[in-house]
Amino acid sequence: MLVTARLRPPDRTVEVVDVRRVKDLLARLEVLPTTVLVIRDGALLTSEDELRDGDSVEVRFAISGGGGPPAGGRAGSGAGGA
Amino acid sequence: MAMRCKRCRDRAAIEIRRHNAAFCRDCFFHYVRQQVTRAIDKHHMLRPGDRVLVAVSGGKDSLALWDLLLELGHRAEGLYMGLGIGAYSERSKDLCQAFAAARGAKLVVYDLAEEQGYSIPEAAGRPRRAGARRSSCGVCGLSKRYVFNRVALEGGYDVVATGHNLDDEAAVLFANTLRWDIETMARQFPVLEATRPGLVKKVKPLYRVAERETAAYCVLKGIDYVVEECPLVAGNTQLRHKETLNQMEEASPGAKHNFLFGFIDRAAELLRSAEHAELTECARCGMVTQAPEDPDAVPVCAFCRSRERLLGARGRHADLPVVEAATR
Numbered sequence: 001m002l003v004t005a006r007l008r009p010p011d012r013t014v015e016v017v018d019v020r021r022v023k024d025l026l027a028r029l030e031v032l033p034t035t036v037l038v039i040r041d042g043a044l045l046t047s048e049d050e051l052r053d054g055d056s057v058e059v060r061f062a063i064s065g066g067g068g069p070p071a072g073g074r075a076g077s078g079a080g081g082a
Numbered sequence: 083m084a085m086r087c088k089r090c091r092d093r094a095a096i097e098i099r100r101h102n103a104a105f106c107r108d109c110f111f112h113y114v115r116q117q118v119t120r121a122i123d124k125h126h127m128l129r130p131g132d133r134v135l136v137a138v139s140g141g142k143d144s145l146a147l148w149d150l151l152l153e154l155g156h157r158a159e160g161l162y163m164g165l166g167i168g169a170y171s172e173r174s175k176d177l178c179q180a181f182a183a184a185r186g187a188k189l190v191v192y193d194l195a196e197e198q199g200y201s202i203p204e205a206a207g208r209p210r211r212a213g214a215r216r217s218s219c220g221v222c223g224l225s226k227r228y229v230f231n232r233v234a235l236e237g238g239y240d241v242v243a244t245g246h247n248l249d250d251e252a253a254v255l256f257a258n259t260l261r262w263d264i265e266t267m268a269r270q271f272p273v274l275e276a277t278r279p280g281l282v283k284k285v286k287p288l289y290r291v292a293e294r295e296t297a298a299y300c301v302l303k304g305i306d307y308v309v310e311e312c313p314l315v316a317g318n319t320q321l322r323h324k325e326t327l328n329q330m331e332e333a334s335p336g337a338k339h340n341f342l343f344g345f346i347d348r349a350a351e352l353l354r355s356a357e358h359a360e361l362t363e364c365a366r367c368g369m370v371t372q373a374p375e376d377p378d379a380v381p382v383c384a385f386c387r388s389r390e391r392l393l394g395a396r397g398r399h400a401d402l403p404v405v406e407a408a409t410r
Contacts, residue, residue, distance in 0.1 A: 009310050032332050034099060037297055044095045044298060046085045046104060060309060062297035063249065063324055064141065 001053045005029065008060060023047035025057070035063050096298050099335040107302050114299050117290040118150050125273040127285035128241060134158045135239040135282075137230050138181075138189070140174030140308045143245030145181055146296040147288055149305060151243065152185060158243070163229055164193040165222060166201025167314060174308050181305065190237065192229055200392045206314055218314045221388060228385035232369060234282040246286040249293040252338040253323040255345055268357035271350050278361060280370040289342070 003025060006013045019025040022038050022045045038045040039058040051057070085094035087106035094104035098113075105113055122128050134151060138144040138160045151158035162178040165171050175191065182189035195201040202225070206218030234242045251270070258267045274284040288296060300307050315321070330337045360373040364383035371383035 032328055034292075034294060034331055034335075035328050037096075037294065037301060039301060042301075044301060046094050046097045048083065048085050050084075060297065060301075062142070062294040063321075063328065064143070064293060064311070 001051075003051050003053075004056045006056070006058045007031075008058070019051055021047065021051060022049050022057075025051060026059070029059065031059060036060060037062055095302065096295070098292075098295065100292075100331070100339050102335075110295075110298065110302065114146075114291060114295060115150065115154065118147075118287045119154065121272060121287045121290050122154075122285075125271075125285070127243075127273050127287055128156055132157065132240040133238065134241045134243050135190075135230070135234045135237065136160050136243045137226065137245070138162050138178050139245075140177040141245070142297045142300045142305075142307045143247050143250075143288060143293060145177070145245075145305050145307050146291075146299045146303075147243060147245040148181065148187070149185075149299075149303060151287070152187065158187070159239075160187060160189040161230065161233055162189055162191050163226060164191065164195070165225075166193075166195045167203055167312065170308070170310065170313055173310075177306055177308060190233060192233055194225060194229070197229075198225070198389060200389070202314065205388075205392050217318070219318050219320075221392075222314075224384055224388055228369065228383070230284075231282050235280065239282060241283045241285055243285050243287060245288055245296070247288045247291050247293045247296055248338060248342060249324055249327070250320075251286070251289050252327055252342045253320050255342055256323045256327060257319065264353055265357060265359070267345075268350075268353040270345075271354070272346065278370060280363065280368070289346075292338075 001018055001020075003016050003019055004013060005016055005025060007029070014029070016025055016028050019028055023033065026033050026036065026038070026047065033047050037060045039060060040055060045057065085097055085104040086092070087094045087109050088103040089109040089112070090106060092106040092109075095107050096110055097104040103113075128134060134156050136144065136148045136151060136158050138148055140162070148158055148160055160178060160182055162175055164175060178189055179191075181187075195204075202218055202222050205221040230242045230244070255267070255270060258270065272286045272289045276283045299305075327338050327341075361370050362373040362381045363369070364371045364386055365380045366382055366386040369383055369385070371381055374381050
């Protein structure tokens with residue numbers, strides 16, 4: 001099972017395997033669920049929603065004021081456009 | 083199992099952990115409108131018929147606010163201030179204009195470089211000197227506060243509304259508390275009345291709404307906003323404070339809400355009653371400013387001092403575009 005996640009800002013894309021639900025994906029990405037929206041086909045997903053093999057989702061940081069999780073560094077710090 | 087909406091039991095679109103709730107799209111709109119209405123009513127932010135100037139940046143908060151005020155039937159017009167931050171500012175302006183055009187709403191565009199002779203990147207590029215310690219975010223905030231008040235005053239608006247949300251307010255309160263900056267804390271409130279001529283009332287109708295919720299509102303409403311962050315903001319202090327608060331919120335949902343609302347409901351009044359800042363008029367531009375401690379000193383507001391540092395002697399003519407000022 002493979003899910004493609006586009007994270008922004010800043011814009012980058014990662015592929016994640018073996019994640020069943022949105023909360024599993026966010027845990028794998030080390031992103032705090034309360035700092036992001038997860039969007040699939042224009043619709044919002046909750047942390048309990050199931051992911052499907054081949055899904056493409058956007059993980060959008062909804063916290064304004066800075067630079068998001070550094071590549072390879074601590075994820076979970078939000079960033080976004082005010 | 084998929085989450086269900088707390089109100090109608092339909093499939094939920096968003097979970098709000100601090101309220102132990104989840105909502106479908108329509109019930110989420112109801113929830114946000116309810117929070118904004120509660121804020122407006124509780125603090126007497128807007129009267130029927132008030133002309134409201136909404137400060138819009140093209141971001142999620144301010145566009146959500148403008149949309150909500152229009153939906154709630156308020157006479158809300160937008161003010162976009164061009165900061166001169168290259169493609170970021172251009173895109174921000176385009177989105178504000180598109181939003182206004184789609185709703186037939188009026189948007190005032192104010193270009194900082196044209197009107198005041200400097201852009202925010204120029205201000206950020208200036209080396210700091212002793213006594214001139216403002217970051218680019220500091221100059222930007224100062225410029226916005228000044229321009230919003232001035233444009234509202236000159237345009238005959240009753241109220242300036244800004245998109246500060248629960249997270250913004252909690253982060254500012256956190257920063258001020260860490261420093262015990264009582265003077266600044268005494269001025270932090272969802273509404274600031276126009277206490278004297280030259281000041282326009284300021285309101286923050288989104289202070290009960292988390293920023294993840296304003297982003298969700300825009301996504302669900304189809305409001306196109308600037309997702310990219312300001313290129314000058316990386317690593318700023320407020321973001322670091324938000325990260326800290328978000329870690330606390332994750333461990334204890336409602337922590338931010340309780341921190342901010344406790345302050346507003348129980349502490350703000352105590353601090354305000356202890357604060358006796360004397361106000362006067364700036365000798366340069368005539369806007370309201372804090373009176374200097376030395377009674378013989380000429381009062382010059384923070385905006386005019388900052389502008390003079392950026393532009394030198396030509397910055398003393400705060401009223402005039404810099405081209406005119408330079409020919410005097």
